[in-house]
Amino acid sequence: MVLVLSLMALTGCIKPTPPATAEPGLRITVVALAEGAGAAEVVDTPARFDSSILDVLALRGLTAELVEGGRLGPVSAARESSLRVERLRGDFAEGAMLLVETRPGYYAEMNGQYRWVVGVTLTLSASQSRPNQTVEFDVPVFLRYHHQREADAVDAAGGVVARRVGELADDWLRAAGG
Amino acid sequence: MILLVAAALAADVAGYVRIMTRPDLEGGDGRLGHWNLYGRLLNEGPYAALELRQSILERKPGSLAPWTDVHVRIEGGTVQGADAQNGSLAFLRLSQLYAQAGNIGLTGVTWRMGTLESNFGDLGLYDMRLAQVLGDTVGGQARLETPGLDLTAGLGDAGFPLKGAEYNTVLSGGVTARVNILDHVELGVGGQGYYEPMVVGNRYAPHSTPRVSYEDYARGEVFESFLRDNPGEMINFPDPVASDARSWKAVGYLGFGGFGPLKWNAIYAHYSLLHPRGHVTETWEGESVDIYAHDLTDERTQFTIGDELQLSVVEDRWDVALAGLYGDYRDGDNDIAPSDDDRTFASVVIRTQVYVSPTVHLLAESSFANETSHNGNQWRNHKDSIFTSDDGASDSEGLEYGDAAERVTWQGKAGVVLNPLGPGIYTRPSLRVLYGVQYSTQNNAFGNSFVESIGEYNDFGNVERHWHNVVALEAEAWF
Numbered sequence: 084m085v086l087v088l089s090l091m092a093l094t095g096c097i098k099p100t101p102p103a104t105a106e107p108g109l110r111i112t113v114v115a116l117a118e119g120a121g122a123a124e125v126v127d128t129p130a131r132f133d134s135s136i137l138d139v140l141a142l143r144g145l146t147a148e149l150v151e152g153g154r155l156g157p158v159s160a161a162r163e164s165s166l167r168v169e170r171l172r173g174d175f176a177e178g179a180m181l182l183v184e185t186r187p188g189y190y191a192e193m194n195g196q197y198r199w200v201v202g203v204t205l206t207l208s209a210s211q212s213r214p215n216q217t218v219e220f221d222v223p224v225f226l227r228y229h230h231q232r233e234a235d236a237v238d239a240a241g242g243v244v245a246r247r248v249g250e251l252a253d254d255w256l257r258a259a260g261g
Numbered sequence: 262m263i264l265l266v267a268a269a270l271a272a273d274v275a276g277y278v279r280i281m282t283r284p285d286l287e288g289g290d291g292r293l294g295h296w297n298l299y300g301r302l303l304n305e306g307p308y309a310a311l312e313l314r315q316s317i318l319e320r321k322p323g324s325l326a327p328w329t330d331v332h333v334r335i336e337g338g339t340v341q342g343a344d345a346q347n348g349s350l351a352f353l354r355l356s357q358l359y360a361q362a363g364n365i366g367l368t369g370v371t372w373r374m375g376t377l378e379s380n381f382g383d384l385g386l387y388d389m390r391l392a393q394v395l396g397d398t399v400g401g402q403a404r405l406e407t408p409g410l411d412l413t414a415g416l417g418d419a420g421f422p423l424k425g426a427e428y429n430t431v432l433s434g435g436v437t438a439r440v441n442i443l444d445h446v447e448l449g450v451g452g453q454g455y456y457e458p459m460v461v462g463n464r465y466a467p468h469s470t471p472r473v474s475y476e477d478y479a480r481g482e483v484f485e486s487f488l489r490d491n492p493g494e495m496i497n498f499p500d501p502v503a504s505d506a507r508s509w510k511a512v513g514y515l516g517f518g519g520f521g522p523l524k525w526n527a528i529y530a531h532y533s534l535l536h537p538r539g540h541v542t543e544t545w546e547g548e549s550v551d552i553y554a555h556d557l558t559d560e561r562t563q564f565t566i567g568d569e570l571q572l573s574v575v576e577d578r579w580d581v582a583l584a585g586l587y588g589d590y591r592d593g594d595n596d597i598a599p600s601d602d603d604r605t606f607a608s609v610v611i612r613t614q615v616y617v618s619p620t621v622h623l624l625a626e627s628s629f630a631n632e633t634s635h636n637g638n639q640w641r642n643h644k645d646s647i648f649t650s651d652d653g654a655s656d657s658e659g660l661e662y663g664d665a666a667e668r669v670t671w672q673g674k675a676g677v678v679l680n681p682l683g684p685g686i687y688t689r690p691s692l693r694v695l696y697g698v699q700y701s702t703q704n705n706a707f708g709n710s711f712v713e714s715i716g717e718y719n720d721f722g723n724v725e726r727h728w729h730n731v732v733a734l735e736a737e738a739w740f
Contacts, residue, residue, distance in 0.1 A: 188320060190273070190275055191275065191312060191314065191332055192378070192380075193275060193276075193310065193334075193739065194383075194388075195382065195383025195385065195388065196687075196739060198739070223275065225687075225689065227382075227525070227571075228382055228447075228516065228525055228527070229439065230516065242682060242683050243682070
């Protein structure tokens, strides 16, 4: 018990750099989608993945509205992020928008774990008149069981993706004077 | 090495590493016990695996166009400063090399040529893959993956993995089928067969030396016994008789979960008839002969079943993993000498991990294991057990070893884990500080360099020790 309390106290003393803060009432539309190898259309990302992104935006004082990827319809035909953003602007968003695209793909089995790679593209469009900020990266994910597929891979990548979303939001808000 | 670095720069890289230091003040080699039956934690050494994937035709999201890639894996159990091999590249191996292609000829089928493998999963607390086929085969494999059904069939040669430098072709074929029912239940079955043909004139093909007793074979005294019975008649030592050799294995898997706190429960099993052995060389009075052992090693069977369940007791606060393992190995040719091919073992392992914060965890694990030899004493319980090696009496000609046919082992482990990526018993990387303790009925039941002789010229003395303690600083990562 002493060890537990000491650890809790120790971890509580570590102060991370505070995130940037948005102006009150600043809204952002978040569009999150997943596309898998062989799948013809984009689908929703898992609920826990979505909430981890919404949480880091809320932490910065942003009012975020989620548009799930499965609702996009014709937008899914576009494969380029900039084209998707352009189409989404007309259909779903007027102000700031964050497009989160995930591409889970199976890699190989390694030491009894199933390795997946989730390709991620984050595109932040602050407004129609400003250039988009885009970040691309891969998240390696290890799943325990064969039945865990694309959705589980995206879900497992949620923590890393949320962290990168937070960094992108910080850059945007600080550049805007937040 | 330069080629490896160059290839790594051009390809997707994945890997697995674990490294540890476990200073052992009780004379051990840093591992708490002898093997993973007591749980893999603190019983495994360092390991590194690097897998490179070069996508030649990339698999595109949303496309059913052909794709192809090449995989190369290099792995081994040694790291500079962490084990006796000190990271020597001689102990690393190119364990996998294969090319695969999809959507060619049949949509949804992946063709693979090179090293093969199909398994139903890993018994994580033991780090064992019980339901695995084709892992020892180089050849061709086809895999059909649909949302509810996964079929794999492969064919090739397992001669080098089974026989090494004494290669002879061993034809190998295997199939697995896995059915998924609503993501809550999975059922898998599979099997693999081996056939090593008779090749007259090939000394590495299956042969049997006639009229050999198992006792002489176990003692390594076949040739000596023959010459004692037939003085001066070495020329008449029986010639080996050619035959073919067959072996097989059947595997099964049942998984279910996603109900309440039960994340998943996985049961794996296999039953196999081991492939007969080749030959041993015996020397007596300066003359050597090869004893061919097909008929002396063709009745060895292994049955192993393991179960592991994962519970989320309190979401993101407290997880538990519980596993059990049972094995029954039989050797129908051997009724006289204790051996690893003729024993029963069983164990349970429980691990609990409490998440003090998302990245700081407390881990505790305990295991209890029983191992029983079918052919008499196999272990020494005391430092002077050498005097009671056979039915409680000293017997320099006895086939038993030590004074116990049963080994009972308990282990307890606990410590602090730092997981940068958050909660999860199998979330990595993990940086761990652990303490482990073992009690075994066997004396000095861990890797050591103790002198076991109790002769008058033993200058080091003997030690009676049933408890063993280690402290570990270790890291483990998948990437």
